[in-house]
Every structure is written in structure tokens, then in C-alpha cells.
Amino acid sequence: MSKQRVNNFLSNLALIVATGLLLVLLWQLRSLLLILMIAVVLAATLAPTIDAAEKLGVPRWLAVVLVYLGLLAGLIGVGVLIGPTVAEQIQRLFRRLPAYLEVLESVVDDWAMRLGITEPFISQLFDTQTLTNWAIRSSQQLVVRSYGVTRGILGVAISLVLVIFFSGYMLSGSRRLIKGFVSLFPKPWDERLAAQVKPMSKRMGGYIQGRVVVSGILAMAITVGLGFLGLSEFALGLGVIAGATNLIPFLGPVLGAIPALIVAIAQGGWSFLWVLLLFVVIQNVETYVLDPLLVGPQVRVHPFYQLSAVIGGTQVLGIIGALIVPPWVAGAAVLLENLYLKPKALAEQQTTAIASVSTEEEKAANTLSIKR
Numbered sequence: 315m316s317k318q319r320v321n322n323f324l325s326n327l328a329l330i331v332a333t334g335l336l337l338v339l340l341w342q343l344r345s346l347l348l349i350l351m352i353a354v355v356l357a358a359t360l361a362p363t364i365d366a367a368e369k370l371g372v373p374r375w376l377a378v379v380l381v382y383l384g385l386l387a388g389l390i391g392v393g394v395l396i397g398p399t400v401a402e403q404i405q406r407l408f409r410r411l412p413a414y415l416e417v418l419e420s421v422v423d424d425w426a427m428r429l430g431i432t433e434p435f436i437s438q439l440f441d442t443q444t445l446t447n448w449a450i451r452s453s454q455q456l457v458v459r460s461y462g463v464t465r466g467i468l469g470v471a472i473s474l475v476l477v478i479f480f481s482g483y484m485l486s487g488s489r490r491l492i493k494g495f496v497s498l499f500p501k502p503w504d505e506r507l508a509a510q511v512k513p514m515s516k517r518m519g520g521y522i523q524g525r526v527v528v529s530g531i532l533a534m535a536i537t538v539g540l541g542f543l544g545l546s547e548f549a550l551g552l553g554v555i556a557g558a559t560n561l562i563p564f565l566g567p568v569l570g571a572i573p574a575l576i577v578a579i580a581q582g583g584w585s586f587l588w589v590l591l592l593f594v595v596i597q598n599v600e601t602y603v604l605d606p607l608l609v610g611p612q613v614r615v616h617p618f619y620q621l622s623a624v625i626g627g628t629q630v631l632g633i634i635g636a637l638i639v640p641p642w643v644a645g646a647a648v649l650l651e652n653l654y655l656k657p658k659a660l661a662e663q664q665t666t667a668i669a670s671v672s673t674e675e676e677k678a679a680n681t682l683s684i685k686r
Contacts, residue, residue, distance in 0.1 A: 403551030533557025
């Protein structure tokens, strides 16, 4: 074996070992990586407000402090205003859930008998205890995946403090951080990557801003609609549930509608159809009006990839993954577009133009030679 082959073999082996060690290190640091991912998304969401305050002459560090204090005050205010009512309604809903599921089972059995379907099959399919256990088990798994990454209640509190600290530091010292990071790459990639930070931040932050605004609008609309339809006993709680689940694209609206529909079935009469119609109308307004106006222009990612991001994030990180993975996919799409797809299209256009000029020159030369 020649010396060159030995050197190549050793280089490849060292690269494989280094890659393996890096993957092991990243796995051990997965909690920190998750915190950094959340911090980046939060910083991107608040960056436009910080930039606007800085343009007004407010020091950037002070703008960061004021924005976080204002955000905290707003959350506390909302919690004080509607928190006790929402908690009381949701607790009451959970206490009555077994009875509501029994009503649902009897309604399904009644329709099955009318359609001539055997009752044992329906009873097994809509068994109350089985459905309840499945819902509880699935919810626990999602929470445990999110909860397990942060390692306990104390870990959740520490992670929240770290997210606020990291995101605040990113916002206040963003220019130095970006300059230091891109300096690790050779020219011209350092300048290219530095140019992508702002559009990536805009798209990631715009995604979260759009989803929060849309979810807030839907929560209010559903609360008012359910109160008008006679479900005022749980209207605010069900509206908050629907708004919170709507933060998760595609799957969230369906999950948010299920509790309201179960309550509507228990109410009897035409309540189920009216509540179903309410959610269908609101979902269509979101899909064709609100999302295109508030979310679509920011994301610009095909719905298939958005859905894949939601499902993949949920499987790996639970509820947290369903919330933060889609904006990261939107940010990665900026890199793909600006660093690969656009240069590729430009190169193809230049190649086509050169080939067209060459063809025209050949035709002109052939015409000239024929004339001679």
C-alpha cells in the first residue's frame, strides 16, 4: 500500500471518528441545543420590536429589558383576568368528560343500529374507557417527551430562565454574535452567511408572530361563537384550548375542535351541527383569509414540508417540537433558496444565454459563408 493511500485512509478514519464523537457530544448536549433553538426563535420573534425601539433612539439593551418586562406584564395581566375562569371551566370539563363520552357512545350506538351495523363492533371502537385511556396516554407521552428533555420541574424553570437570558443576549449583542460566528467560515462564505441572518430571522419571527395573532383571533371568535350557541358554561375554556392548539399547524385546529364537539353532543338537539358549522367556518376563514395574510407571506414553505416538520418535531420533542421545528424549517428554507436554488437558477440562465449567443453566432457565420 502506497504512502498516499495510507494517508488518505488515516484522514478518512479520523474524519469518521471525529464525526462520531461530535454526534455523541451533541446528543449529550441535546437539552442545551433545545434551549438554544427556542431562544433563537424567541429572539427572532421579538427582533422587529427591538429594532423599532432602537431606531427611536432607545439603547438596544434597554429596549430588550423594556420589551421583556412588557411581555411579562402582559402575560400576568391576561392570566389574572381570565386565568381563574379558564382553569375552573377546564377542571369542570374534565370532571364531566366521562359522562360526556358515555353520551357519545350511546349516540354512536343508536346511529349504528339505524344503519344496521353490529353493536359489538361499535362498542369496541368507541369504548369509553379505551378512548379515555388512549387520550390520557397520548397526552402523557407528548408531555413526557417535552418534559423529559428539560429533566423535571426544576429543569423546566431553569430552562425557561436560560431561554430568556440567551434570547435577550442574542437581541442585545446580535451584531457581535453574528460577526464572530461567520468569521469561522472562509471567504466568500462568511459574507454570504452574514447576509442570510436578517432574512432568516424575519421569516422565523414572522412565522411565530403570525401564528400567535391568528390563534388569538380564533380563540376570541370561538369563545364568542360557543357562548352564542349555548355553551357559555365552557365557552372561555374551550376557546383557550382551541387557540392554544391552533399554534400547531394542520393538527392543532382538529385537536381544538374535539372537546367542543363532545360537549355539544352531550347538550343534545342541534348543538352538535351548529358547533361543527362554527368550527368549519372559522377553519375556512383561517385557511383562506388569515393564514395567507399573516402567516403565508412569512413562511413560503410548501404545506407538505410544514406538516412533515410538525409531525417530526412532535415525535422527537413532543409539544415543544411541534411549535419550534416549523419556524426552523422556514429559516432553513431561506438558506436553501439564497445559497443554492437562486445561484443554481442564475447559473442555468447564464448557460442558456451563452448557448443561445453561440447558436446565433454559428448561424450568422453559416449565413455569411453561404453568401460568399
